[in-house]
Amino acid sequence: MKIGVLGGGQxxxxxxxxxxxxxLKFIVLDPDPNAGAGGLSEHLLGAYDDPDLLAQLAEKADVxxxxxxxxxxHVAKFLSSHTLVYxxxxxxxxxQDRLLEKxxxxxxxxxxxxxxxxxxxxxxxxxxxxxxYPAILKSRRMGYDGKGQVVLKSxxxxxxxxxxxxxxxxxxxxxxxxxxxxxIIAARSPSGAIAYYPLSENQHxxxxxxxxxxxxxxxxxxxxxxxxxxxxEKLDYVGVIALELFDLNGELLAxxxxxxxxxxGHWTIExxxxxxxxxxxxxxxxxxLGSTQPRxxxxxxxxxxxxxxxxQLLNIPNTHLHLYDKTPRKxxxxxxxxxxxxxxxxxxxxxxxxxxLALAVDDS
Amino acid sequence: MKIGVLGGGQxxxxxxxxxxxxxLKFIVLDPDPNAGAGGLSEHLLGAYDDPDLLAQLAEKADVxxxxxxxxxxHVAKFLSSHTLVYxxxxxxxxxQDRLLEKxxxxxxxxxxxxxxxxxxxxxxxxxxxxxxYPAILKSRRMGYDGKGQVVLKSxxxxxxxxxxxxxxxxxxxxxxxxxxxxxIIAARSPSGAIAYYPLSENQHxxxxxxxxxxxxxxxxxxxxxxxxxxxxEKLDYVGVIALELFDLNGELLAxxxxxxxxxxGHWTIExxxxxxxxxxxxxxxxxxLGSTQPRxxxxxxxxxxxxxxxxQLLNIPNTHLHLYDKTPRKxxxxxxxxxxxxxxxxxxxxxxxxxxLALAVDDS
Numbered sequence: 001m002k003i004g005v006l007g008g009g010q011x012x013x014x015x016x017x018x019x020x021x022x023x024l025k026f027i028v029l030d031p032d033p034n035a036g037a038g039g040l041s042e043h044l045l046g047a048y049d050d051p052d053l054l055a056q057l058a059e060k061a062d063v064x065x066x067x068x069x070x071x072x073x074h075v076a077k078f079l080s081s082h083t084l085v086y087x088x089x090x091x092x093x094x095x096q097d098r099l100l101e102k103x104x105x106x107x108x109x110x111x112x113x114x115x116x117x118x119x120x121x122x123x124x125x126x127x128x129x130x131x132x133y134p135a136i137l138k139s140r141r142m143g144y145d146g147k148g149q150v151v152l153k154s155x156x157x158x159x160x161x162x163x164x165x166x167x168x169x170x171x172x173x174x175x176x177x178x179x180x181x182x183x184i185i186a187a188r189s190p191s192g193a194i195a196y197y198p199l200s201e202n203q204h205x206x207x208x209x210x211x212x213x214x215x216x217x218x219x220x221x222x223x224x225x226x227x228x229x230x231x232x233e234k235l236d237y238v239g240v241i242a243l244e245l246f247d248l249n250g251e252l253l254a255x256x257x258x259x260x261x262x263x264x265g266h267w268t269i270e271x272x273x274x275x276x277x278x279x280x281x282x283x284x285x286x287x288x289l290g291s292t293q294p295r296x297x298x299x300x301x302x303x304x305x306x307x308x309x310x311x312q313l314l315n316i317p318n319t320h321l322h323l324y325d326k327t328p329r330k331x332x333x334x335x336x337x338x339x340x341x342x343x344x345x346x347x348x349x350x351x352x353x354x355x356x357l358a359l360a361v362d363d364s
Numbered sequence: 365m366k367i368g369v370l371g372g373g374q375x376x377x378x379x380x381x382x383x384x385x386x387x388l389k390f391i392v393l394d395p396d397p398n399a400g401a402g403g404l405s406e407h408l409l410g411a412y413d414d415p416d417l418l419a420q421l422a423e424k425a426d427v428x429x430x431x432x433x434x435x436x437x438h439v440a441k442f443l444s445s446h447t448l449v450y451x452x453x454x455x456x457x458x459x460q461d462r463l464l465e466k467x468x469x470x471x472x473x474x475x476x477x478x479x480x481x482x483x484x485x486x487x488x489x490x491x492x493x494x495x496x497y498p499a500i501l502k503s504r505r506m507g508y509d510g511k512g513q514v515v516l517k518s519x520x521x522x523x524x525x526x527x528x529x530x531x532x533x534x535x536x537x538x539x540x541x542x543x544x545x546x547x548i549i550a551a552r553s554p555s556g557a558i559a560y561y562p563l564s565e566n567q568h569x570x571x572x573x574x575x576x577x578x579x580x581x582x583x584x585x586x587x588x589x590x591x592x593x594x595x596x597e598k599l600d601y602v603g604v605i606a607l608e609l610f611d612l613n614g615e616l617l618a619x620x621x622x623x624x625x626x627x628x629g630h631w632t633i634e635x636x637x638x639x640x641x642x643x644x645x646x647x648x649x650x651x652x653l654g655s656t657q658p659r660x661x662x663x664x665x666x667x668x669x670x671x672x673x674x675x676q677l678l679n680i681p682n683t684h685l686h687l688y689d690k691t692p693r694k695x696x697x698x699x700x701x702x703x704x705x706x707x708x709x710x711x712x713x714x715x716x717x718x719x720x721l722a723l724a725v726d727d728s
Contacts, residue, residue: 013384020381022674023687023699025403039389040404273682273704288679295659310386315652318637323387335387340637 001285002027004061004083006048006075008035010324010333011067011261014269016040018277022287029057036325049075058082063284065239069095069259070142086238086284091259094235098171098256099140105254108230112254113246114174121162124172128155131174137161139168176253178246182215184224185265187240187279187289188232195279195289196225197272200264202244206364208331211355212264213299214271220245223252231257240265240280263302263333270320270340271298296340297347301354303335306361313337313357318350331364365649366391368425368447370412370439372399374688374697375431375625378633380404382641386651393421400689413439422446427648429603433459433623434506450602450648455623458599462535462620463504469618472594476618477610478538485526488536492519495538501525503532540617542610546579548588549629551604551643551653552596559643559653560589561636564628566608570728572695575719576628577663578635584609587616595621604629604644627666627697634684634704635662660704661711665718667699670725677701677721682714695728 001024005012008030016026016037026041033045042060044053049072057064063084069092076089094100102115116127118137128135135152150161152172162170181204185197199215215221228243242262244255265276274282274290282289306328313321318341326334337354341347365388369376372394380390380401390405397409406424408417413436421428427448433456440453458464466479480491482501492499499516514525516536526534545568549561563579579585592607606626608619629640638646638654646653670692677685682705690698701718705711 017381017384020377020404020689021684021686023685023689040384274684282678287675290678290684291681311651314646314654317655320385320638320654321387322385325384325387 001025001062002060003281003284004029004057004064005037005041005067006057006064006071007067008032008037008041008043009067010036010322010326012037013040013324014266014275014277014322015065015067015261015280018269018275019281022278022281022285024281024285027057027060029053034325034327039325048072051078054078055082065260065280065284067260084284087241087259088236088238091235091237091241095257095259097140098138098142098173099169101256102171102173104231104234108227108234110227110230110254111251113176116172118162118165118170118172121159124158124162124170125155127172128152128158131172135172135174137165137170137172139165139170141169176246176248178248178253180247181244181255182218182220182224182247182252183212183242183244183262183264184221184228185240185242185262185268185276186225186228186232187276187283187292188237189283189289190238190286193289194229194232195274195292196221196228197265197268197276197292198294199224200267202264206331208304208333208364209263209302210304210358211299211301211351212267213351214267214294214297216294216297220247220250220252227252227254228257239283240276263336266322266336267298267300267338267340268292269322270338271295296342297344298338298340299347299351300336300338301351301358302333303337303358303361304333305330305363307335308357308361313354316350316353317341318346319354365389365426366424367645367648368393368421368428369401369405369431370421370428370435371431372396372401372405372407373431374400374686374690376401377404377688378630378639378641378686379429379431379625379644382633382639383645386642386645386649388645388649391421391424393417398689398691403689412436415442418442419446429624429644429648431624448648451605451623452600452602455599455601455605459621459623461504462502462506462537463533465620466535466537468595468598472591472598474591474594474618475615477540480536482526482529482534482536485523488522488526488534489519491536492516492522495536499536499538501529501534501536503529503534505533540610540612542612542617544611545608545619546582546584546588546611546616547576547606547608547626547628548585548592549604549606549626549632549640550589550592550596551640551647551656552601553647553653554602554650557653558593558596559638559656560585560592561629561632561640561656562658563588564631566628570695572668572697572728573627573666574668574722575663575665575715576631577715578631578658578661580658580661584611584614584616591616591618592621603647604640627700630686630700631662631664631702631704632656633686634702635659660706661708662702662704663711663715664700664702665715665722666697667701667722667725668697669694669727671699672721672725677718680714680717681705682710683718 008028372392703714
């Protein structure tokens with residue numbers, strides 16, 4: 001079987017590494033000649049929406065999946081009409097539009113931060129009394145559109161904030177004074193079988209994930225599983241999904257979901273019986289899902305913008321290194337390291353050490 | 365860093381899969397256009413002793429290693445004069461010659477089955493009273509020479525047995541009425557650091573390994589570690605080595621060693637903190653060796669000649685599949701499956717189930 005992947009970065013790389021033992025072959029479409037999954041797969045070099053390359057991908061791959069959610073709708077539609085595409089295009093459509101996504105959560109009865117659609121300055125002005133300050137104005141779509149986000153601290157900022165959106169359909173969201181950010185990763189098969197991983201507790205800085213830790217027996221596990229199961233069923237989803245949540249005084253609020261394998265689940269390579277990458281493949285191939293049971297304590301540290309010395313990292317007990325074969329540049333994820341240990345003390349010591357080394361090279 | 369591998373079969377494949385996370389690239393030399401490591405590496409297609417290809421391998425690879433021990437001496441010498449080659453050529457020389465190997469054990473004070481060199485029929489006739497029946501006559505060298513082995517049951521068989529060796533320098537070995545076969549896998553760095561894996565207990569049938577199981581806290585662990593450390597030091601060894609031993613009433617007798625990653629250590633991928641493949645790479649790159657601690661109960665079943673259905677295998681709890689991308693044919697290893705479990709019962713049940721499935725397709 002040959003798996004096609006839109007995107008050939010580190011997620012495709014880790015999918016391929018998980019897939020070889022299952023006897024799979026890979027073909028990626030990526031415009032970067034140095035894409036990290038290139039050496040592990042046949043590489044179609046070009047734009048994600050190049051019709052000829054997409055036709056080749058559809059013809060050569062038994063199933064197509066992707067490593068990012070901003071796949072243009074017409075690309076997903078084209079591929080879906082020529083081959084199996086998982087996760088389904090409907091999940092992409094929701095994940096690509098912040099307003100659809102928030103309304104989707106709301107319709108499923110999952111609480112979110114307060115939000116309102118904004119298509120004009122009056123919309124924004126009208127919404128703010130109920131949303132409250134501070135708040136954040138975001139374009140509904142991102143990635144290919146490249147529109148930004150603006151923090152709103154007071155009513156005086158609204159006009160310039162709206163101007164900066166350049167007329168893009170937007171959404172305003174209130175801040176949630178959450179205690180922690182968590183995510184749940186789950187896999188669903190075409191047959192409807194679902195496997196849930198233990199919650200990850202995630203630390204972001206500057207909008208980039210820095211540390212993700214496995215939370216075995218978390219008190220919010222059941223709630224998170226219920227929420228993600230609602231998404232999976234409603235979307236008739238196939239593959240791995242990640243749902244990011246805020247924990248506000250023991251109540252979970254949905255932030256967003258990613259219809260793909262997710263950085264907050266990288267610890268599953270060593271820290272769970274079956275990795276998210278392998279379970280994504282098992283799901284899209286309708287193979288039995290593997291156990292998601294944690295193996296001891298596990299957590300992951302991202303390396304952003306630079307990497308510590310290999311030997312120094314591998315000298316930290318219980319540390320597993322994952323380099324992405326990417327040239328370091330500002331703000332770019334180039335590697336992660338996972339700690340897996342049987343004792344909590346050994347785990348904490350190693351994770352702390354790694355986090356310090358990551359911070360020292362972090363330029364973002 | 366680019367690692368060159370002589371041979372592109374399943375061992376090279378698993379070395380490459382372990383090496384990508386360390387940021388390594390691979391180049392293999394293998395005459396088979398469908399070599400299993402081909403898709404994971406640059407593939408030099410041709411004979412193992414092709415001078416042009418060897419020159420390319422030496423030029424492109426920072427370090428060269430191999431997945432089989434029958435590398436011709438002139439090939440090892442050529443490579444060693446142009447690039448780093450680990451394990452060292454001296455270890456190959458010993459491992460390739462059964463008589464050198466047995467004498468090597470003897471000189472280190474490690475007991476073996478009784479043996480004697482045989483270069484003529486009189487040699488054989490003279491040796492047998494001390495060796496005893498049954499015994500086995502083997503050519504000293506194998507692989508490239510392609511000479512065979514003959515079981516000797518009585519003095520009447522000696523003449524025809526010797527004739528069948530076609531004059532090849534040979535060795536006769538007595539049988540050892542051992543209770544079990546075990547192996548110890550260890551890794552040594554250029555700096556002299558050594559990491560030892562827990563013993564594997566191995567079941568062979570027809571000279572082919574069928575099942576290998578991790579033996580945590582085995583009473584013979586310390587003896588085995590001592591024996592393999594003697595080999596490693598004497599050979600000034602770098603990389604992973606496997607020493608096969610017979611357990612005779614609680615005493616260990618050396619059978620043979622393999623200067624490479626070994627089938628009896630495949631369970632380390634899931635069953636140890638760091639796999640033998642990763643530790644082989646760490647060793648030959650002089651990086652810190654990773655922990656060899658077992659993770660629960662672990663064992664491996666080989667699939668010879670054929671493979672059970674993927675979905676059926678993956679449906680067995682705690683099972684991890686490793687397909688080699690090889691076309692099944694009689695007696696050919698095409699895959700292995702590892703069971704890793706936290707409870708002994710779960711482990712035994714799954715291993716038993718796998719062994720039954722493997723036996724059902726086994727044509728050897």
